[in-house]
Amino acid sequence: xxxxxxxxxxxxxxxxQDVRFRTKTTGFEKFDFIHCALPELDFDEVATDxxxxxxxxxFPMMISAMTGGFDGAxxxxxxxxxxAQEKQVALGIGSQRQAIEDDTHLETYKIVRKTAxxxxxIGNIGAEEVTGEVNQDVFQKLVDSIEADALAVHLNPLQExxxxxxxxxxxxxxxxxxxxxxALKIPIIAKEIGCGLSxxxxxxxxxxxxxxxxxxxxxxxxxxxxxxxxxxxxxLAQSFWDxxxxxxxxxxxxxxISHLTIIASGGIDSGLTMAKALALKAEICGAxxxxxxxxxxxxxxxxxxxxxxxxxxxxxxxFLTGCRSIKELAKKEILYRSSQFSI
Numbered sequence: 294x295x296x297x298x299x300x301x302x303x304x305x306x307x308x309x310q311d312v313r314f315r316t317k318t319t320g321f322e323k324f325d326f327i328h329c330a331l332p333e334l335d336f337d338e339v340a341t342d343x344x345x346x347x348x349x350x351x352f353p354m355m356i357s358a359m360t361g362g363f364d365g366a367x368x369x370x371x372x373x374x375x376x377a378q379e380k381q382v383a384l385g386i387g388s389q390r391q392a393i394e395d396d397t398h399l400e401t402y403k404i405v406r407k408t409a410x411x412x413x414x415i416g417n418i419g420a421e422e423v424t425g426e427v428n429q430d431v432f433q434k435l436v437d438s439i440e441a442d443a444l445a446v447h448l449n450p451l452q453e454x455x456x457x458x459x460x461x462x463x464x465x466x467x468x469x470x471x472x473x474x475x476a477l478k479i480p481i482i483a484k485e486i487g488c489g490l491s492x493x494x495x496x497x498x499x500x501x502x503x504x505x506x507x508x509x510x511x512x513x514x515x516x517x518x519x520x521x522x523x524x525x526x527x528x529l530a531q532s533f534w535d536x537x538x539x540x541x542x543x544x545x546x547x548x549x550i551s552h553l554t555i556i557a558s559g560g561i562d563s564g565l566t567m568a569k570a571l572a573l574k575a576e577i578c579g580a581x582x583x584x585x586x587x588x589x590x591x592x593x594x595x596x597x598x599x600x601x602x603x604x605x606x607x608x609x610x611x612f613l614t615g616c617r618s619i620k621e622l623a624k625k626e627i628l629y630r631s632s633q634f635s636i
Contacts, residue, residue: 296391297363297398299458302523304360304369307582308589312518315534319512319560320541321569324628329615339608343619345383345577346442346480348413352604353571353619355383357507357558357579358417358445358484362391366401372588374408376596383413383577385445389435390419399438406440415482416441420448423469424462429476436479445482445507446470451537452486455520455530467501474502485509487516487559489538492546495553505554507579508547510540513560514582541573548574564606571607571622572614 306312341352356373360366370386377384384405392399406414416436423446436444448466453459474481482505483490483498489510490498498506521530538546540559547555557570558579567578587595611617614627 296394299456300360300387300391301363301365303519304365304585306519306522307514307585310518310522312514312522312582314512314515314518314560317511317535317537317539319510319566320539321560321566323541323631324569324573325631326568326572326610326614327627327629328613329627332612332615334612334615334617336608336612338617339611340618341604341607341611343577346413348411348442349381350383350413350577351381352607353575353577354567354600354603355385355413355415355556355558355577355579356584357581358385358387358415358447359581359585360387361389361401362387362398363401364398366398367404369585369588370401371404371408372593372596373584374405374412375593376588376600377412378409379593380597380600381412382600383415384409385415385579386417386439388417388419388447390422392435392438393422393431402439413442414439416444417484418444418446420446420450420466421453421460421462423473424465425469427469427472427476429473432473432477436477441479443480443482443505444473444477445484446473447484447486449486449516451488451533452516452520455517455526455533456523457525467497470498470503471501480505482507482556484556485559487511487514488536489540489543489559490547491538491543492549495547495550499550499553504552505556506547507556507558508540508543509579510543510557510559511535511537512540513558513562513580541569544570544573544575564603564608565610567603568607568610568622569628571619572625572628574623576623
């Protein structure tokens with residue numbers, strides 16, 4: 294099966310099948326905010342703007358990596374890029390592996406920078422592409438084609454051993470990431486895709502020169518569930534449907550390491566959930582599948598409305614905890630474990 298066909302299958306399944314985790318949650322529901330009845334500020338003083346990769350964001354949001362590399366991806370990425378430009382949020386593109394093989398669908402990636410000239414754009418390549426001899430010129434060409442501000446290397450061992458076209462060749466990935474981190478002119482982001490990052494893995498990546506981690510924890514989209522619906526290895530996919538570290542737990546683990554920028558993704562489904570992730574020391578948040586379905590059904594206008602709503606939820610959470618800025622949200626001890634989940 295070609296890479297392009299597989300990409301289209303993944304999008305179709307994400308839009309038409311329930312691929313959420315079944316028994317495992319993100320863990321954010323275990324936390325509540327400490328309400329501040331005396332915030333001592335006016336609501337219009339609350340500011341959500343931040344800087345990420347030396348560019349301004351209107352609030353700490355990234356439309357996470359979704360697609361590219363097949364005919365239908367052009368329109369999806371055009372809509373996502375329009376929204377990223379208009380609402381001043383970051384945008385990650387889907388895996389650029391297809392663009393390494395040939396340039397048939399190169400425009401499905403390039404459309405992003407053409408449409409969003411000022412946005413933070415993050416390129417994407419898989420772990421298996423960085424094993425063995427790393428040709429830095431190939432990767433530099435990929436990032437140059439979209440004028441990327443960073444390149445994400447997605448770590449997807451579970452998906453690789455479940456999908457029929459995948460492989461389990463992960464020996465040498467860390468060395469390859471280290472090579473890229475030294476060779477490329479832009480930062481490397483190490484990104485899981487839905488199983489979370491442990492503190493041990495985070496330390497290895499930091500020591501390899503990676504300064505930005507996207508933890509992409511469990512509780513949102515299950516890629517084992519995705520591969521189950523593709524029909525191959527269905528019994529194994531069932532067994533591992535809920536595999537992974539819940540996003541909130543992964544975030545708490547990794548945030549103990551200093552001098553790392555953490556992107557919280559994996560089941561981020563609202564501005565209120567964003568606020569919890571930011572209070573747990575994430576610097577920005579990412580979401581993919583919720584935005585994909587809205588972009589498909591309601592286009593640019595619908596996605597703008599949802600992002601506006603999430604931003605307003607975030608502002609309200611900040612006001613009700615007495616926080617003027619995102620930095621204050623991260624510094625204050627404003628979360629507590631809900632008694633409903635106490636052990």
